[in-house]
Amino acid sequence: MKSKQGYEPIAEGEHPLELLGGGVGGDSSHHSSDYNNNATTITNKKSALVMGASALILATLAFLIGRSSSTTTITKNAGIVLPNADNVPTRLCEIYQSSSKLFKNGGGGGSGGGGIQMIQTSFAEPSKQWSEVACVHVNKNHRRNLQHTDERQQQQQYGTAQIEIDFDNIAFPDRPPILGFGGAFTEAAALNFHSLSKEGQSAVIELLFGKTGLGYTLGRTHINSCDFSVNSYSHDDTDGDFTLEDFDTEVTHDLKSGMVDMMLLAQQSIIDSFPMEVDKYGLRIIASPWSPPSWMKAPTQDDVEGALHAENMTGSALPVCLRDGVGMDSKYAASWALFFDKFITAYANHGVKFYGVTVQNEPEFPAPWDACAFDVSHEGDFIANHLGPRLEKSHPDVKLLFFDHNKDHMVKWAKKLLAKDHPASKYIAGTAFHWYAGGMDRLLDGAQGNANMHRMVSELDVMDVRKDHVLLGSEACHCPTTGYAGGDLSIAWARAMRNAHTILADLAAGSNGFIEWNLM
Numbered sequence: 001m002k003s004k005q006g007y008e009p010i011a012e013g014e015h016p017l018e019l020l021g022g023g024v025g026g027d028s029s030h031h032s033s034d035y036n037n038n039a040t041t042i043t044n045k046k047s048a049l050v051m052g053a054s055a056l057i058l059a060t061l062a063f064l065i066g067r068s069s070s071t072t073t074i075t076k077n078a079g080i081v082l083p084n085a086d087n088v089p090t091r092l093c094e095i096y097q098s099s100s101k102l103f104k105n106g107g108g109g110g111s112g113g114g115g116i117q118m119i120q121t122s123f124a125e126p127s128k129q130w131s132e133v134a135c136v137h138v139n140k141n142h143r144r145n146l147q148h149t150d151e152r153q154q155q156q157q158y159g160t161a162q163i164e165i166d167f168d169n170i171a172f173p174d175r176p177p178i179l180g181f182g183g184a185f186t187e188a189a190a191l192n193f194h195s196l197s198k199e200g201q202s203a204v205i206e207l208l209f210g211k212t213g214l215g216y217t218l219g220r221t222h223i224n225s226c227d228f229s230v231n232s233y234s235h236d237d238t239d240g241d242f243t244l245e246d247f248d249t250e251v252t253h254d255l256k257s258g259m260v261d262m263m264l265l266a267q268q269s270i271i272d273s274f275p276m277e278v279d280k281y282g283l284r285i286i287a288s289p290w291s292p293p294s295w296m297k298a299p300t301q302d303d304v305e306g307a308l309h310a311e312n313m314t315g316s317a318l319p320v321c322l323r324d325g326v327g328m329d330s331k332y333a334a335s336w337a338l339f340f341d342k343f344i345t346a347y348a349n350h351g352v353k354f355y356g357v358t359v360q361n362e363p364e365f366p367a368p369w370d371a372c373a374f375d376v377s378h379e380g381d382f383i384a385n386h387l388g389p390r391l392e393k394s395h396p397d398v399k400l401l402f403f404d405h406n407k408d409h410m411v412k413w414a415k416k417l418l419a420k421d422h423p424a425s426k427y428i429a430g431t432a433f434h435w436y437a438g439g440m441d442r443l444l445d446g447a448q449g450n451a452n453m454h455r456m457v458s459e460l461d462v463m464d465v466r467k468d469h470v471l472l473g474s475e476a477c478h479c480p481t482t483g484y485a486g487g488d489l490s491i492a493w494a495r496a497m498r499n500a501h502t503i504l505a506d507l508a509a510g511s512n513g514f515i516e517w518n519l520m
Contacts, residue, residue: 172457172510174467179284179512181503182218183208183519184475185266188228190258192520201265208519209266209283211273217281219266220474220515221259223289223343225313226361227369228518232313234293235343239309242335244342251346262519263352284355286432286474286515287343288404290370291321296332297372298323313370321372326382337386341394356399357391358432358474359383364405379403380417380424388427399429404474407433407452411459418465430470430512431456435502436477450502453509470512476502477517 183189193201207213225233233253238246254260267283274281290313291297297310298317309323310316320326326333344354359382363374374382379402391400402424403413410433417424453471460469478499503514 176512180217181514182216183516184220186228186518187257189519190262194258205265205269209269218513218515219285223287226290239295242331247342249346260350286356287354288358288361290361291372292336297321316366316371316373318373319375320378326378328385333386337390344395356401358401358404362405376413376416384423401430401432402428404432406436411455432472432474434475450505450509457510473514
């Protein structure tokens with residue numbers, strides 16, 4: 001069933017035609033006049049990888065810049081068949097086809113039909129490098145053209161992609177613009193950063209945030225410790241201090257670790273690099289908690305029987321970590337909301353003003369490291385009863401982002417908490433999400449996950465959520481353990497290209513930014 005905005009993926013049984021990577025890049029020798037009998041095998045895998053990746057990125061980039069969500073109808077492409085030749089590599093891909101013409105002269109849409117809107121990767125083998133084989137939509141007219149024997153015609157059909165870009169045709173005209181890109185200011189990142197010489201530190205800041213570098217303008221940090229801290233720590237460890245009289249308003253630990261200093265250096269680099277645009281593109285940092293102080297947490301299964309509260313900040317009770325829940329009368333929930341308030345103020349006093357906060361890092365996961373579980377109902381009640389009203393009163397300019405977990409469950413949470421009749425919805429300014437799938441495989445990225453982004457944008461439209469609702473990729477970590485181990489340059493390049501594909505695919509589907517995990 002189509003959503004209001006009309007996105008509908010190709011069903012798994014309806015295979016698009018997939019061509020060799022070299023054909024997209026312009027080498028017609030990779031294709032014969034008869035696609036059923038004479039397709040040849042790529043012999044240069046590195047060349048195929050680069051050309052295939054380039055075609056995918058160009059296709060997605062064309063969609064990102066050229067698509068108008070208000071005028072384009074997205075339909076399911078049917079009737080496409082796979083070539084019969086045994087030596088033609090194929091993968092099941094998901095393609096969004098549009099009536100708009102993004103490509104001409106062999107770029108995928110041509111004069112015979114709609115252009116490519118978004119390309120997915122293999123569902124059958126999601127861990128296989130996506131760029132080994134380019135996924136190219138070919139309509140019926142293109143299939144007939146494949147049988148032409150004139151090499152010049154083939155070259156025109158499968159030559160270097162020619163992309164028409166209409167900069168006046170904005171992809172999501174009613175939604176917030178792209179905020180930027182960035183990474184996380186964790187304790188680990190700060191310690192690594194400050195282990196460098198002053199010259200090294202300056203080089204890193206310029207490479208990440210400067211005009212000659214990546215130009216990062218987004219960041220994320222942790223409230224209390226996280227799984228990339230040396231040890232668990234909290235800014236108020238006094239049991240029963242519900243008014244947080246003992247809260248460390250200097251956030252001394254974060255000062256000593258160098259986290260605050262690293263943020264200030266990044267902020268200054270942006271000011272120096274983009275002085276005319278700093279108001280619009282200054283450093284935007286979101287803060288996310290991994291765990292409250294242990295005295296606020298309910299005992300976990302690892303604690304001694306009869307314990308009044310959790311012994312450590314690691315792990316979490318289910319379905320919510322806080323000692324007396326999140327109801328209106330919960331002293332611990334009220335104190336935890338106040339903790340956010342004081343943390344935001346403490347950083348502002350050091351010159352770091354947060355763009356937003358998330359309610360909880362990965363609330364569905366009672367992790368073995370610092371954690372605090374919330375199911376969707378309890379997170380909604382915590383927002384409605386405590387955190388939302390507290391931030392609205394004390395920090396109305398700080399955006400409250402909910403969820404902050406794997407994008408495959410994002411729509412489920414949105415349907416619950418963004419509903420107009422839910423008391424939390426009026427406080428929520430955006431959705432934070434991570435690229436991962438459940439477990440440790442790290443595969444819910446551009447390899448198979450960005451259909452969830454399309455679903456989310458459609459759902460916002462269906463639910464008539466405010467148009468300024470932000471969708472922010474708040475964490476992404478493409479670990480070497482996900483099939484990219486080793487020091488070979490081709491492996492590193494493949495890993496980088498998959499990361500680029502993920503970023504482009506998320507942006508093309510409607511995300512407003514992308515924040516990597518540790519900055520270094």
